[in-house]
Amino acid sequence: MSHTAHIPSHRKPRRSSSKLALRAGVAGGVLSTIAVAASPAQAEPVTETVEMPALTNVDLSGALSTAVAASAEATQQDVLLQDLRAQEDAAATQAAKDAKKAKDEAERKAEAERKAKEAEEARKAEEARAEAQDRASRTSERSSLSTTSSSSAGGGSSYSAPATGSAAAIVAFARAQVGDAYVMGATGPNAWDCSGLVQAAYRQAGIDLPRVSGAQSSMGTSVSLDNLQPGDILYWGSRSGSYHVAVYVGGGKYVGAQNPSTGVVERSLDWDRPSGAVRIL
Template sequence: MSPNALIPSHRKPRRPSASSRALRAGVTGGFLTLAVTGATVPANAAEKPVSETQEMPTITTALATSAARSADTAEQVAFNYERQALQDSAFSHAAKAAEKHKAEAVKKAKAEAKKKAEEARKAKEAAEARASRSSERSTLSAPSSSTATGNTATLVSFLKAQLGKAYVLGSSGPSSYDCSGLTQAAFSQIGIDLPRVSQDQSTQGTQVGLDNLQVGDILYWGSAGSAYHVGVYIGDGKFIGAQNSSTGIVERPLDYDMPTGAVRVL
């Protein structure tokens, strides 16, 4: 043995083994152990970082898919809002149109109701006027009434006083008459106002049959409301009337020219 063998400073340093280097490297490098160990690290341990880096594209694709879905959802929401706005606008226009039509219908109905009410009022007034005249005539024509007898006597007396006078169309006396002018003048003697023309005189009072005539009834020729000639019944099957320009005012039997109908105003 060499005399220097026991002196530590003269000992040859021992070369560390590969495993000891790996261990020191591990202690020194911390998380870099896999890179330093080199061939001593198992193969599957070296591939692990690669698999971890390959997960990134999968995460990116998922994010892209999620973003696309969010965009589709936003587009659908916008479409729904637009469709709802169009529906609301259409409903609003329809409601306004319906309200306008309703207002027009109400206005038209009110106008029609007003018109009918006015027509009813006029009809009522006309009926009341006829009823009043009828009541007056009933009073005048009562068999026991001396007034009625006096009226018919005055009427017939006036008509006979006009016999022989001329017939002049449109004349109402005192020297000449046409048919309706004579009847109007005769009834005015007893306080009864008749319309001027034959058509209107034929609708006055109450219609009576020719087999039930009384003195003072107005005879008419033609239909009621469109009569073309009138005269006055004076009893005994006779009448007085302004016939025409050739005969003037005459007294004739009914069968001389049978009338169409008669009205009673007394």
Template structure:
């Protein structure tokens, strides 16, 4: 064989440097290629390229971001709602406190006004009685009222012991209250005003009189002061507009709840001459 004959080479063939290209999907749909080159061998050989398609993660990421944003918004909404509720509760508490203070102020003002009106009415009543007494007891040559009282005082001393039946019960009741206190609006059992005492006395015998002096002064038959009987109702002022009442007990005397200074007293007709009288029994 010729020395020039072709002898197969025992050299190992060169290996081409493989390259693997990874085409991966990234956020936003942009594809990038990653080339991995072999560590050995020259670069003249034709590279072998493989392309791997990687799934994109945009959809899953967007869903997660959206869910997180929704949760954040819900928390914010809950916080706003709670803040509004707290503010409303605070406003309601302030309004309730203000309303309570206003109610207390009005109640105190009303109480003071009622006390002032009561004091004014009592002062007016005392002034009216004083004026009436001054007029009735003035020396005018013998007024009809003074003459009637004097006549009644002299002629009724014998009738004091003649009270019987219901009249005797009325007289006994009012005499038993002598010494009790006078209180405006009082109806017993230990304090009275004038009409309250008269009403209670007649109630013991089953007679239901009106509550106030004006009505009591017209509750029965008008009688002359010169013809009084025990149990008659005496009044001061006009019939139907009387400002004071008492019960005639005979002997020229009456029992009545006079005022806060004297209370319930038994007095002579001349002490405070009445204007008129009515007979109920």
């Protein structure tokens, strides 16, 4: 017996041929599978599926409604903003127009007032000039009349003869009212119209005269202005249709209720030459 016979052999036991064939077939199949998988012509796409959360109809409808509502609100706000701006622009334009209109009206009014003031001043200046000329003319006429009266026979007595009797009472009453107001239709005691004053003066002599100037100048007898006596009634206009009367007080003067601006005054005959005269006494 060999000295190694009792030592177990380290060599792997031989496999049977059938097992070797099986393993070879398996290995070949695996290699074939790998080869097929590695071949580009035979590669199949790999699809990876990602699961997404499912959306229900309720979710989609709510989101859409919210989006539509937000869009509508934004549109409405934009429309309101544009309308507000348009109103502000219109208000500013109208305010500018109103301001310009007010300015133009104020300027027009100021210009009208200025022109009216200038016209009034021009009128007053013209009246003053005319009054000055009239006074100068009357002064000249008075001087001429005085000269003529003093040179005429007996003519001077008509301007210088003193009032006596009833005439004195008439003259005294008329002169006492100088300075009273003129009021149409007034018969005293502090305001008169022309015929009211003459009527009241003659009443001092116990003579009742008609109320109006036309009737008063129709009474008595007509006398010349060159032969006047105190107490005679002077008239302006025609004798039967006079529009103004006064009392001759002597010295070439008369007293009469002239107009609202002068009241009762004593004036020279040549200040406003009468149309004629009548004598009742």
